[in-house]
Amino acid sequence: ELKVEQNPLFLSMQEGKNYTIYCNYSTTSDRLYWYRQDPGKSLESLFVLLSNGAVKQEGRLMASLDTKARLSTLHITAAVHDLSATYFCAVDTGTGNQFYFGTGTSLTVIP
């Protein structure tokens, strides 16, 4: 059974600080997605990582993928309050019929 685990589950950080969220998965995959979810809302796509070593950046967020370690990271630089949300990684197993989400990381940025 595929497992996708995120660390930490809850993160409270001050504005201006940096932090990294980790996503580990248990099966071979070279497709990793990051999403943001605000309370009561659906998912907003942040990044699509399609190969080993892929790195993508958008604003204060940067995502990377190491398929050999089965690890993706989401790095937050100089956090601002607007980044407060729950962040999910998701793994596409490649067979086409399974797309699983990580446990989620609830981020609160404190002014």
Next chain:
Amino acid sequence: GAVVSQHPSRVICKSGTSVKIECRSLDFQATTMFWYRQFPKQSLMLMATSNEGSKATYEQGVEKDKFLINHASLTLSTLTVTSAHPEDSSFYICSARGLRGAYTRYTFGSGTRLTVV
């Protein structure tokens, strides 16, 4: 960009009744659609995967007779919660998979908040 329309956004129903949730891909053909359930402060749990014209594949522990999925066309999938009970109250989200450019994209509906009273 790719848009997935999900309706209704909120529904309240009485225990024992059935509720149908629709998921439409508006500007692309969805070869596969996924249905998820999300309880408060938890992750999205995959319920089932459906391909157009074929029976849905359900995840372990999901009752196929209770959660009926129909994927009649490349743009429409429906989830019917039959004989709903309070424990079925949850946030249901669909996702449509389609090709965009060189790779696969997953586009999510806006979700349906189901409350069974």
